[in-house]
Amino acid sequence: MTTEEKLQHFYEVSMESAREESEKALEEYRAALSQMLAEHKEDKQKNAGGQLKLETENAKREINKALSAEQLHIKRRLSKKQQELREELFVEVKNKLEAFMSSPEYLVWLEEKIREALTIAGEDEVQIYLTPADTSLLETLAARCGTPLLVSQTPFMGGVRAVIPAKNILIDHTFKTLYENEKEEFNFDGGLLHE
Structure with missing residues (x-):
């Protein structure tokens, strides 16, 4: 083997070794990035799930609050209407009693x-x-x-x-x-x- 062949062989072996190391490093980097991406996605999903749960609970609370306020409003209106009807009814009863007393x-x-x-x-x-x-x-x-x-x-x-x-x-x-x-x-x- 001539020096030039040796150099060529050394060059090829070195390049092959460098390529293998480079690919190995690149593969490790890709795996690390992939793992980081998976962890990042998991964290984001957890955060999004927690945020969604928090927003859902807040929305439920607001809905319940609005519902309670509306129920109270309806009860007040109903009570007022019942009182009006009650007064009308007893005015009518009194009138009927007076009519009966004239009979x-x-x-x-x-x-x-x-x-x-x-x-x-x-x-x-x-x-x-x-x-x-x-x-x-x-x-x-x-x-x-x-x-x-x-x-x-x-x-x-x-x-x-x-x-x-x-x-x-x-x-x-x-x-x-x-x-x-x-x-x-x-x-x-x-x-x-x-x-």
Whole structure:
């Protein structure tokens, strides 16, 4: 082998070795870059997932907050409307009571309630009161029922109030008491269970 051949051989071996080392280094660099890229993607996905979760939770909170505010607003409007309807209803009830008091049936009803009070009292003394507005019916009812009647000093819209002192009983068939009890206990029920 001549010197030139040796040099050529040395050159080829050196170049081959350099090429192999270069490729090995390049391969390691590519692997490192690939690993860094994978780690970077994983970190970004974790961060994006965390960010997405955080944004989702914030959005849910905002939606719930808006929902609660709207529900409260609806409840207030509903309550206000119910109150208006309740007032209208009880004005109508009062008007119907007044209409009933002007009818002949009212006299019959009063007579029934007076007779009930007399039955409960039995032989005991009973004081039966009419409201001042029913003073014109006093004599007629007293004659029909065969008992003296009194006019109450306190108006009670209509009806009868009876006191049996011996039995310590108050019989209250007054429209005022019935009206106020109904107004106090009245509740708007609705929905499938109450239709």
